[in-house]
Amino acid sequence: MSDLNKLTIAAARDGLRKGDFTSLELTEACLSAIEGAGVLNAFVHNTPERARQMAAAADSRIAGGDAPAMCGIPLGIKDLFCTKDVPSQAASRILEGFLPQYESTVTQNLWDAGAVMLGKLSMDEFAMGSSNESACYGPVVNPWKVDDRQLTPGGSSGGSAAAVAADLCLAATGTDTGGSIRQPAAFTGTVGLKPTYGRVSRWGVIAFASSLDQAGPMTKSVRDAAIMLGAMASVDPRDSTSAERPVPDYEAALTGDIRGKRIGIPREYRMEGMSDEIDALWHQAAEMLRDAGAEVVDITLPHTKYALPAYYVIAPAEASSNLARYDGVRYGRRAKLGAGDGVVEMYEKTRAEGFGPEVQRRVMIGTYVLSAGFYDAYYNRARKVRALIKRDFDQVFADGIDAILTPATPSAAFGLGEMSGKDPVEMYLNDVFTVTVNLAGLPGISVPVGLDRQGLPLGMQLIGRPWDEGGLLNLAQSLESAAGFTAKPSRWW
Amino acid sequence: MAITEDEARKVAHLARIAVKDADLPALAQELNGILHFMEQLNEVDVEGVEPMTGVEPMRLKRRQDIVTDGEMQALILKNAPDAREGFFAVPKVVE
Numbered sequence: 001m002s003d004l005n006k007l008t009i010a011a012a013r014d015g016l017r018k019g020d021f022t023s024l025e026l027t028e029a030c031l032s033a034i035e036g037a038g039v040l041n042a043f044v045h046n047t048p049e050r051a052r053q054m055a056a057a058a059d060s061r062i063a064g065g066d067a068p069a070m071c072g073i074p075l076g077i078k079d080l081f082c083t084k085d086v087p088s089q090a091a092s093r094i095l096e097g098f099l100p101q102y103e104s105t106v107t108q109n110l111w112d113a114g115a116v117m118l119g120k121l122s123m124d125e126f127a128m129g130s131s132n133e134s135a136c137y138g139p140v141v142n143p144w145k146v147d148d149r150q151l152t153p154g155g156s157s158g159g160s161a162a163a164v165a166a167d168l169c170l171a172a173t174g175t176d177t178g179g180s181i182r183q184p185a186a187f188t189g190t191v192g193l194k195p196t197y198g199r200v201s202r203w204g205v206i207a208f209a210s211s212l213d214q215a216g217p218m219t220k221s222v223r224d225a226a227i228m229l230g231a232m233a234s235v236d237p238r239d240s241t242s243a244e245r246p247v248p249d250y251e252a253a254l255t256g257d258i259r260g261k262r263i264g265i266p267r268e269y270r271m272e273g274m275s276d277e278i279d280a281l282w283h284q285a286a287e288m289l290r291d292a293g294a295e296v297v298d299i300t301l302p303h304t305k306y307a308l309p310a311y312y313v314i315a316p317a318e319a320s321s322n323l324a325r326y327d328g329v330r331y332g333r334r335a336k337l338g339a340g341d342g343v344v345e346m347y348e349k350t351r352a353e354g355f356g357p358e359v360q361r362r363v364m365i366g367t368y369v370l371s372a373g374f375y376d377a378y379y380n381r382a383r384k385v386r387a388l389i390k391r392d393f394d395q396v397f398a399d400g401i402d403a404i405l406t407p408a409t410p411s412a413a414f415g416l417g418e419m420s421g422k423d424p425v426e427m428y429l430n431d432v433f434t435v436t437v438n439l440a441g442l443p444g445i446s447v448p449v450g451l452d453r454q455g456l457p458l459g460m461q462l463i464g465r466p467w468d469e470g471g472l473l474n475l476a477q478s479l480e481s482a483a484g485f486t487a488k489p490s491r492w493w
Numbered sequence: 494m495a496i497t498e499d500e501a502r503k504v505a506h507l508a509r510i511a512v513k514d515a516d517l518p519a520l521a522q523e524l525n526g527i528l529h530f531m532e533q534l535n536e537v538d539v540e541g542v543e544p545m546t547g548v549e550p551m552r553l554k555r556r557q558d559i560v561t562d563g564e565m566q567a568l569i570l571k572n573a574p575d576a577r578e579g580f581f582a583v584p585k586v587v588e
Contacts, residue, residue: 101568197548211547240554241547309531320508327509329581331572343586348511360510364520365527367508368496381534383544388537390545424523425530441548466549 004029006167009073009224016062016072023062023072026170027055027116030074033168034118037143039493042153042163044079044137045087046119054116061114069251070231071114076121076163076172081107081215082204083117090206091135092125094354095332104204105236106173106215113231118169121159125356126323127180127208130430131419132158134358139416142188143489146454149415154184154430160218161188165489171219171228175205177212178311179434182446185218186408186459189448189487191480192218193225193473196466197441198243200229201236209318210241212311212438222447222477226250229469245467253470258478259293261471264401268304269433271410277452278407285449285460286405288482289475299401301392304436306385311435312428313369313382319359320366326354361424390440397465403475406433408446408459433461443469445476449483457487496521496528 004026007015015021031048051074058072082088082100089095103111111117125134131152132140140158142151143166153162157174161184164172174181176194185192193216200215207213217228230250236242265286270279286296328334328350335349355363369378396404410432419427437444443466446459460479464472496504501521505512512520570576575583 098572101565101571237554237556241551243549243551244554303537306534306537309533312527313531313534324509328574329583330569332574334574337584341584343583344509345511346584347509348506351509352511355510360508361523361527363510364501364504364508365524368504368524368528369531371504371507378528378531378534380544381537381539382531383546384539384542385534385537387542387545388539390548423526425526428530 005033005170007170008220009070009170009227010221012073012170013069013227023055023058023116024052026072027051027074027118030118030169033166037166037168037493040141040143040162040166041138042121042140042159042166042168043076043119044122044159047086047117051116051118054111058114058116068113068231069227070110072116073170074116074118075110076118076160076169077107078157078160078173078175079120079123080127080175080206081173082206083107083120087120088206090126091123091137092354092356092359093136093333094326094351098332100204102204105201105234105238106205106232109234110231115231121163121172123159124156126206126319126359127156127175127177128319128358128362129155130179130183130427131155131416133416133420134356136356141416142413143493144188144413144456145489145492146456151413152187152416154187154413156180157192157218158184161185161190161192164188164190164218164220166493171217171224173215173232174218175213175215176438177208177315178438179431181216181218182408182434182444182459182461183430185446186448186457187413189457189485190218190220191222191225191445191447192216193229193445193469194437194443195229195233195469196443198241199467199469200233201239201242203236203238207322209315210322211318212315214438222473222480223251223254225445226254226473248470250470250473253474254477255474256478258289258475261294261402261475262400263289263294263296263475264299264396264404265296266299266301266304266404266406268301269406271432274407274410278410278458281450281458282405282407282460285479285483288479289405292478292482294475297401299396299404301396301436303385303388303392307389307436307439308428308432310382310385310389311431311439313378314386316362316366317370317379318366320363320370323359323363326351358424386439389436393440393442402465403472404463406461406463408433408461412452412454412456412458437463442466443472445472447476447480447483448485449479450485451487496524
């Protein structure tokens with residue numbers, strides 16, 4: 001059977017169970033798709049032999065008759081997840097050659113459920129970026145193309161988004177610290193879900209900003225996101241912030257009935273200079289939810305404007321602390337030392353050649369805002385503003401709002417190289433609609449809703465109540481089916 | 494608050510990242526741009542607001558104070574750029 005790689009998780013699961021095809025056939029279809037898509041630069045460490053072994057094991061389990069939904073499903077894994085004996089280097093030179101001797105909880109959960117690993121996917125270095133151009137492997141190319149430009153798939157989970165959009169895998173893992181799942185999903189016409197902070201274990205996921213990082217699924221449909229989240233999420237004693245809450249059946253929450261749900265439209269998200277196309281699509285999306293029986297209400301989140309500057313204090317502060325471990329001693333790269341170089345020169349040279357410019361910039365900013373004399377002025381102030389941002393959301397949810405609808409990004413995918421040489425702050429603006437969700441620890445999902453005039457996908461974001469991924473996914477599926485987004489990038493690679 | 498070249502040198506050293514003297518002016522300028530962006534936070538009235546430390550009000554988990562892990566020296570040293578005789582090796586620290 002051809003084109004098995006184009007299936008959704010749900011369709012593949014059903015086909016595997018019926019015996020229409022095997023996981024080995026499904027896996028081979030993905031492996032040849034990957035082989036033919038080198039120019040996209042999405043997969044950077046391929047594990048075809050392991051994939052075949054895992055697929056064969058899944059096939060016997062499926063034959064046994066009681067396989068879980070993810071059994072036999074071929075996945076791509078973001079390079080930020082530690083996978084035992086498989087390179088896991090956060091797209092950074094400083095982790096060159098690092099072979100983890102343990103498996104992250106999320107990937108272990110997926111393998112326990114029978115999923116198949118195709119390989120590791122590129123990303124922005126240490127998940128810091130919105131264009132995938134800071135990867136040590138070179139930029140990932142968006143499979144969507146409308147003229148002679150090569151476009152960014154977004155970032156930081158750009159490899160994951162490109163791989164899912166180009167049907168190189170059925171789904172992929174992503175991580176989201178300020179929008180790194182939702183923005184690339186929006187840029188590639190795919191679905192990306194960031195769960196509530198604490199829903200998915202951070203153990204074995206290379207840390208960027210520990211109070212904001214959360215892993216989630218990147219998929220071809222909302223149903224797939226529900227299925228895959230169910231397999232990724234767990235209560236994990238190895239992550240002290242993992243919530244002591246049982247994992248519900250998210251797929252069962254997809255009832256299709258959203259009558260009486262109250263959807264908030266935050267007036268502060270209507271940014272100056274926002275494209276009229278995105279504004280129009282936002283209105284249409286609200287109409288679709290209203291037509292499905294939801295009530296659409298104007299709301300206010302007054303501290304929205306301060307989310308980006310607060311984020312760009314807190315995230316670098318946590319990063320400077322987390323990335324202190326890359327010292328050339330325990331793992332990864334160590335710089336060549338000159339005669340007479342001591343341990344400090346070793347640290348300084350290793351980090352100067354191991355970290356790329358954006359990572360260096362953020363580590364230094366973080367070091368500065370945490371240094372004596374500035375801690376209160378920057379870091380503590382940002383944490384207080386963060387409390388106010390969260391309070392805005394608490395208030396809205398206390399007033400009976402079930403979810404909030406916003407655009408996912410301020411624009412469609414831009415060209416590779418278009419942002420280089422610009423002020424770093426301009427790149428940061430990509431996260432304007434998504435960072436608030438990380439600061440408040442909420443679940444958020446990006447759903448493809450339409451194409452812009454150039455023919456590029458645009459996404460809408462739904463933000464849910466804490467721990468209500470089920471309700472959020474149900475609303476997202478309603479939006480997905482009303483929008484009827486079926487466009488795929490036409491193959492040029 | 495503006496970062497001078499001298500302060501940029503100090504921050505780079507605190508972060509243990511070698512920066513060439515010639516690159517310090519550009520670095521100081523970049524850091525200043527970002528700090529300027531952060532200064533918007535000064536507009537917010539944060540009087541009486543507690544700094545947020547966690548998303549959910551939860552107590553850190555506790556467990557029995559017993560050894561659950563260990564005896565894996567070889568695995569831990571496996572990725573070291575320089576390991577000798579069961580230790581991580583670094584350039585001479587004490588003269």
